[in-house]
Amino acid sequence: MGQGILLSGETEVDFMIHGVFSYELFGQTVWITRTHVCVLIVMLIIMAFCLFANRAIKRASEVPGAFQNVVELVVEMLDNMIGGVMGRYAVNFRNYIGTIFIFILISNISGLLGLRPPTADYGVTFALGIITFVLIHFNKFKHQKVSGVIKGLCSPWPIWAPINIISDLAVPVSLSLRLFANILSGTAIMALIYALLSKVALMWPAALHVYFDLFSGAIQTYVFCMLTMTYITDACTTEES
């Protein structure tokens, strides 16, 4: 259990989540797992980048250096993406969408660094889905008021209310399962290849890493953020505006 905690490829098929150590809390056994360690490493990477970016922007020069260029490129790209979908609501949600975009992207491509991607744990993605769910319904009640929400539930007829409630509740589940299953399938296929073909898996699995980690990870990040933005914009839009 202790060996190869952070490596996703081992001699036998192994892509499950393992506990690193456990402790007792109020009579419950709480496990610190591989996912916690990997999330911590991803957080440290993002924090280090943010510290350097902060310093680079504070000392910004008229002719930007290489690193300042990269930071400006990232911020501009995120601003354009969010502004293109959310329109006049973009200002309020730039922070949240930008944060989850960077977190999910770094998490997904952390398979390249030998970590088990944190997003291949349903606990992580479901938490992200719950945050989106809360944001959707907070904004729904804020912008459409209680009467608008009830009217939305009872459309087209009041008898459809249970179906509308179920489809509202399905949003965080389907959002999080989509991200989880995509990243888990990539992790599982890479683990199978490394375990079953360990004698011939030299060099060429790198091409598969490009597809399963880089391409699939980037697409799923984009899709998660895009759907979150679409749902929130839907919730903000009232009939008058």
Added chain:
Amino acid sequence: MEFNTNFILGCSAIGAGLAVIAGIGPGVGQGIAAGHAAAAVGRNPGAKSDVTSTMLLGQAVAETTGLYGLLVAILLLFVKPLVP
């Protein structure tokens, strides 16, 4: 009736194989979406980036049903919920 563990594991493997047949539907759907996107780009090459992003979003949503089948297969094979 009592079944031994190996029999249940074998049945789980068959069930996992059947579950990933769910991948047929999303495959066909994504192909149709990609074909129509290619036709749209052919008609209006200027809108290539818009068409591509819309296509990717739609394909990712259509993929969900296939992923549910995959999840069932992975649960049957590696979590083994049916083994007592």
